[in-house]
Amino acid sequence: MKYKIVDLFAGPGGLGEGFASYKGDASFEIAVSAEMEESAHRTLTLRSFFRHIKGDQKALAAYYDFCHSAEAPHPGTKIPSAWKDAQAEANKLTLGVPEDNARLDELIVKAGLQEEETVLIGGPPCQAYSLVGRSRNRGKEDYVAEDDHRHFLYREYLRILDTTRPAVFVMENVKGILSSKVNGKLVFHDILRDLAEPGKALGRPDGLRYTIHSLVSPVNFKAGMEPDFIDANAFIIEAEKYGIPQARHRVILLGVREELNYDGRHMLSKSDPLTVDQAIFSLPQLRSRLSTEDTDDHWRFVVQELAKKLQVDAEAKGLDQLALRLRGEAIKLGLTLETGALRYHHAKLPESPSRLVDWVKDERLEVWLNHESRSHMASDLGRYFYAAVFGLLNRRTPKGHLDFPLAGLAPEHKNWESGKFIDRFRVQLHNLPSTTVTSHIAKDGHYFIHPDPSQCRSLTVREAARLQTFPDNYFFQGNRTQQYHQVGNAVPALLANQIAGVVSAVLSQKKQAN
Incomplete structure (x- = not known):
């Protein structure tokens, strides 16, 4: 069948x-x-x-x-x-x-x-709901949540839901939507009520009703129920538990027409977590670019001098283990000199097949798409190199100024030691899923430092796309900043494929009932 x-806010x-x-x-x-x-x-x-x-x-x-x-x-x-x-x-x-x-x-x-043969999907823009967005809005003197149209864009989704009357819908948003308030009321509670009876919510009751199901729990919400008694966290999908190499936690709602009498038996199946290494290690190694004088020789000179200063300072401070690791990783600097536009088979794909590898690879490709390093200031390269070495040594990302004790690492922020910049520089770790890939990756890359110190850079668009499980032949258009925004705002494609499997099972149950 x-x-x-119909894909809204696609x-x-x-x-x-x-x-x-x-x-x-x-x-x-x-x-x-x-x-x-x-x-x-x-x-x-x-x-x-x-x-x-x-x-x-x-x-x-x-x-x-x-x-x-x-x-x-x-x-x-x-x-x-x-x-x-x-x-x-x-x-x-x-x-x-x-x-x-x-x-x-x-x-x-x-x-x-045809209503019974239609599925509505989409994720209304999340800036007004995200914790970061709300924090930013609180800093605006004239900001009034009730006047922010982004809080109500879900009603455009609701309008099309009532227009198309699909058998099933899927709606995605950030976790912050669960705690967002307008006029002192939880937005999520109103959204549940509205999605359960879209016609009524739009002021034209037509009897259309949906049951809102979790994709990972037997929890559901029906028209007439009180949202206060629902465990809203049951609608959160933690992507790393479902074969996605990224700790991305999002609210995803599955709505099913009430007359289908769906019992909620179908849910996503958990799988072993995938690591950053498993997702991106097959991509060719690239060196970072420099904002000025971007030549191989100059880059090699800059990063080796930075590494040498870090090593000397670590030895002077008695940080012998750190100094030893800095010295070992510094030897590899300069061996990785490509910057992009490399042939697709430059590096081997992982030897052991996995669902992710089968999903992303394409033997017809001749070059890697969207895999070019971006320019960084020379002052940041030392921080990137250090953060990656710290991650290898400590199996965690450095947090705050106390984890950056060496000379030259502190950025020029007056309140660097205030605790407000605890995650200012975050390295992704080899042996774990990545942190959430967000649109912020378009800004400076500080939150998305590559785990390999010898590459001394932030993630490329293609590496971010791998963490978001986009196939390698998915060609992102626009300039690099726009490409990063697109990748960061998307639903992981392989997770969406698994959700499609649940929807297929729901619709097959409907067909059998008929």
Whole structure:
């Protein structure tokens, strides 16, 4: 049975990719997707094109040519019919703007969706709900939560839920949504009530009801229940417990039409955790770039001098174990001189197959996509090298000024020793899942330092994409900052694929009941 997907607030398409790639009792085809940000929309459209040309060798050759060379023509110019289909599917729309809402309604009508064969997915923007966003908002003198339209963008999702009346919906958001308040009331409680009866919430009761299920617990919420008695934490998915190499904790709701009488028996299956090493060690090693005078010789001179000073200071302070490790890792500096645009098979994939490897690899690729190191100030390279060595030695990331005792490591912040910058420089650890990949990775990379000291840099877009389980042939568009934003804001594609499996099981149960 093939089900049509409506994907709202789609970003670069992580949630949609998981559903569209699912192979099981049910299959899913994206009918309409909507994203407001221009570069994410470009990525979304290109990926839609890739799905539309599956099996067409001539069209695939055009896609890979585009991936492999900046001089190759855009594949849409070579295969205009498939590009037209992709553009019809992936739409640049800002939900909440009247004309874009009207356009979305037109597209949904044109798609000819059948209620019982439709699935709605998406994650309304989370800035107003996230703990970081709320902390930032508190610093604004004129900020009023009740006036922040981002708190209510979920109502655009709600409107389409009531319009399409899908058999199932999936809604994703940050964990902070559970504690966010407007007018002194918990936003999440109102969202549960509204999703359970979308028509009633919109002021036009129509009898449509959904039961909201957790994907990891038997907890559910039905119309008429009191949210105060629900364990809201039961709706949090800790991605690292489900084969994702990242400690990403998100609220994901599964809504099922009440008349389907779904009993909540299907949930995500836990699996062994994957580490940063397992996710990114197969990528070619790159050196960092320098903001000025970016040559191999100058880079080698800069980092080796920084490493030598750290080693000497560690010895002077009697930190013998640290000094020894700094010396050992400094020997490797200068051996890794590539900066990007490397052939796909430059390094071996992991020898033991895993679901992640099978999911991400693509033998048709000739170069690594979006895998280029970015420029860093010379003053940061010593901190990156030190943080990575500290991680190897202590099996944790350095926290706060006390873990940066050597000369030259303290940044020029007046309150560096106040405790406010405890996570200012965070190295990802070889033997653990990464910390949450967020859009903040686009800023400076300090929170996403590569665990290998010899590379002396932050993660590339492709490495972040690996942690987010995007296939290696997923080509992110826009400038590098935009690419990082897209990756950081997405749902891990492989987690979405597992959620699609649960949805397939729910829909198969419905079919058997009929």
